[in-house]
Amino acid sequence: MAATQTRRQAILAAMVRVVGQKGYKETSVADVIAEANVSRTTFYKHFEDKHTCFLAAYEMLVEEVFGEVVAKCDGGAPWLARMTTGLTTLVDRFAVDPALARTAVVEVAAAGADARRLHWEAVARFTEYLDAGRELAGGRELPANISLMSAGAVSGLIFDELLAGRAAELPARLPDLLFAMLVPYVGPQVAAAEMRRAAQRH
Amino acid sequence: MPRSSQGERWRPPRGRHGLPPEVVARSQRERLLAATMQVAAEKGYTPMTIADLTKRAGISRTTFYELFGDKEACFLAAYDAAVDRLVRRVSAAYEAEGRWPDRARAGLRVLLEALASEPAQARLALVDVAAAGPAAQRRYRAAVQRLTPLFDDGRDFAPGGRSLPANTSRMAAGAVAGLVADELVAGRAEQLPGLLSDVLFATLVPYLGPDAAAREVGEEI
Numbered sequence: 001m002a003a004t005q006t007r008r009q010a011i012l013a014a015m016v017r018v019v020g021q022k023g024y025k026e027t028s029v030a031d032v033i034a035e036a037n038v039s040r041t042t043f044y045k046h047f048e049d050k051h052t053c054f055l056a057a058y059e060m061l062v063e064e065v066f067g068e069v070v071a072k073c074d075g076g077a078p079w080l081a082r083m084t085t086g087l088t089t090l091v092d093r094f095a096v097d098p099a100l101a102r103t104a105v106v107e108v109a110a111a112g113a114d115a116r117r118l119h120w121e122a123v124a125r126f127t128e129y130l131d132a133g134r135e136l137a138g139g140r141e142l143p144a145n146i147s148l149m150s151a152g153a154v155s156g157l158i159f160d161e162l163l164a165g166r167a168a169e170l171p172a173r174l175p176d177l178l179f180a181m182l183v184p185y186v187g188p189q190v191a192a193a194e195m196r197r198a199a200q201r202h
Numbered sequence: 203m204p205r206s207s208q209g210e211r212w213r214p215p216r217g218r219h220g221l222p223p224e225v226v227a228r229s230q231r232e233r234l235l236a237a238t239m240q241v242a243a244e245k246g247y248t249p250m251t252i253a254d255l256t257k258r259a260g261i262s263r264t265t266f267y268e269l270f271g272d273k274e275a276c277f278l279a280a281y282d283a284a285v286d287r288l289v290r291r292v293s294a295a296y297e298a299e300g301r302w303p304d305r306a307r308a309g310l311r312v313l314l315e316a317l318a319s320e321p322a323q324a325r326l327a328l329v330d331v332a333a334a335g336p337a338a339q340r341r342y343r344a345a346v347q348r349l350t351p352l353f354d355d356g357r358d359f360a361p362g363g364r365s366l367p368a369n370t371s372r373m374a375a376g377a378v379a380g381l382v383a384d385e386l387v388a389g390r391a392e393q394l395p396g397l398l399s400d401v402l403f404a405t406l407v408p409y410l411g412p413d414a415a416a417r418e419v420g421e422e423i
Contacts, residue, residue: 023336109332109339116329120387142412145381149404152380153373160343160372163336180373184404187411188366195367 008046010036015057020099024054024110054111055118061104062122065093069126079132080182084194086129087154087177091170094158098167105155106162127151133185146184153180175199231269234259238280243322247277247334277334278341284327285345288316296352302359303418306405307398309352310378314394314401317382321391328379329386350375356409363409370408377404 014036019027029050033043047053072089073082094101108119127147134142143149154177161170170177175195183191237258241250252273256266270276296309317324331342350371357363357370367373378401385394399419406415 025335106339110335112333113330116332116387120384141416143400143403145384145400146403148380148384149377149400149407152383152404153377153408156343156346156376156379157369157372163340163343176367176369176373179367180369180376180408183373183408184377184412187413188360188362188408189411191408192366 007036007038007042009060011038011043011046011053012057012060015053016061016103017099019054019057019107019111020101020103024107029053051112051114055114058103058108058111058115058118061100062118062125065090065100065104066122066125068093070129073129079135080186080194083130083133083181084178084198086126087181088171088174088198091158091174091177094162095168095170098162098165101158101167101170102162105159123151123155130181130185133182142185149184150181153183227269230259230261230265234261234266234269234276235280235283238276239284239323239326242277242280242334243320243326247326247330247338252276274335274337278337281327281331281334281338281341281345284323285341285348288313289345289348291316292349293352302355303402303406303410305355306352307402309349310401310405311395311398313349314382314398317386318392318394321386324391324394325386328383346375346379347372349378353405356406360409366409374405374408 011032014032015027018031018035022031027050029040029043032050032053033040036043043053047056069086069089073086075082077085094104104119104122108115127150130147130150134146157173157177157180158170161167161173175198178198179188179191179195182194234255237255238250241254241258245254250273252263252266255273255276256263266276270279292309292313295312296305299305299308317328327345328342331338353371353374356374357366360366381397381401381404382394385391385397403415403419406418410418
C-alpha cells in the first residue's frame with residue numbers, strides 16, 4: 001500500500017515537472033512514466049489517462065503550495081504583514097521551481113475547462129485571505145469583488161513573467177506585486193510605502 | 203471577439219466578374235478570418251478543422267493554403283484582427299471624453315458591451331484562448347497590454363501619479379481582465395455591462411486610491 005501510494009505520488013510529481021518543461025499539449029504519458037520511473041501498467045492502474053492524471057497532479061500542487069504559504073503566515077500578525085509574507089513565500093517558491101510555477105499558472109490554462117476551474121478555485125482560496133483587508137478600509141464601501149481585482153492584477157504580472165521564462169526574476173518583482181495586491185484596499189500611498197519597504201529588504 | 207456584421211459580409215459575385223484579383227483576395231481573407239473566430243467559438247479551437255473553415259468562409263482549400271500555412275497561423279491572424287477592431291472601438295470612445303475618469307468609463311463601457319454582444323467569441327478570446335497554444339496565449343497577454351496606454355493617462359491626472367510604479371497600468375489591466383474572465387467562466391457574458399462600476403473602480407484605484415475611486419464610480423452611473 002505504502003509503495004503504491006509512493007508510486008502514485010511519483011507520477012503526480014513527474015506530471016507537474018514534465019508539463020512545466022514541455023507544455024501540457026506536448027506532454028505524453030510516455031514522458032511522464034519515464035520521468036517517474038514507473039511502468040505504463042502502473043500509470044494506468046492509477047489514472048485513466050493524461051488528463052485525469054494532470055487534474056490530480058494539479059490538486060496536489062495547489063495543496064502543497066497553498067499549505068506552504070498559509071504555514072508561513074502567522075495568524076496573529078497584522079493583515080498587511082501576513083499578506084506580504086504570503087506573497088513573498090509564493091514568489092520565492094515559484095522562483096526556485098520554475099517548472100512548477102509554469103504548470104501552476106500558465107500550462108493549466110491549456111489543459112481544458114476542468115483544469116481552468118481548479119486554477120480559478122485555487123485563486124479564490126488566496127483571495128479569501130485577502131478579503132480580511134476590507135477591515136482596513138474602515139467604513140468605506142468597497143466593491144464586493146475587490147479581492148478578485150487584487151488577485152487579477154497580481155496573477156497577470158506573474159503570468160507575464162512566467163510566459164517570458166523569467167521565473168527566477170519574480171522575487172525582484174515583489175515590490176510591484178505587493179503594490180498591485182494592496183492598492184485596491186489601502187490606496188497608492190500606503191501601497192507604495194509597503195513597496196519601498198519590500199524593495200529595501202530585497 | 204465582437205462585431206456582429208460578420209453574417210452579411212460582402213462577397214464578390216460568382217463567375218466572371220472582372221474584379222481585380224487583390225479585391226477578391228482581400229474579401230476571401232476577411233471572410234476566412236471572421237469564419238475562424240465564429241467556428242472556433244462554436245466548436246472550440248482543438249476540434250476545429252481547416253475543412254470547417256473553408257466551408258464556413260465559402261473558399262477552396264487551395265485558397266486557404268494560399269493565405270495561411272496552417273490552422274494556427276489562420277487563428278492567430280483572426281485573433282489579431284478581432285483585437286484590432288475592439289481596441290479601435292474602445293480607443294475611439296475613450297478619446298471622445300475629456301477628464302481621465304470619464305474617458306476610462308467610456309472606454310470600458312464600450313469594451314464590456316462589445317464582449318457581451320458576442321459571448322462565445324468573448325469566451326474564446328479571453329478564456330479558452332490558451333487551448334490554441336503558447337503563441338495564442340502570448341497574443342492574449344499582448345491584447346490586454348494594448349489597452350494599458352489608456353490607463354496610463356491616470357499618471358498625469360492623479361496627484362503624485364508620476365511616482366507610481368511603472369507597471370501600474372499593467373496591474374489595472376490585469377485587474378480588469380480578472381473581473382471579466384470571472385464573469386465569462388461563470389457563463390455570464392451577457393451581464394458584463396453590469397460590471398462597469400467594478401471595472402471602473404479597478405482601473406481608477408491604483409491611481410486615485412479607494413476613496414476617490416469610489417466617488418468617481420458613484421457619479422453618473
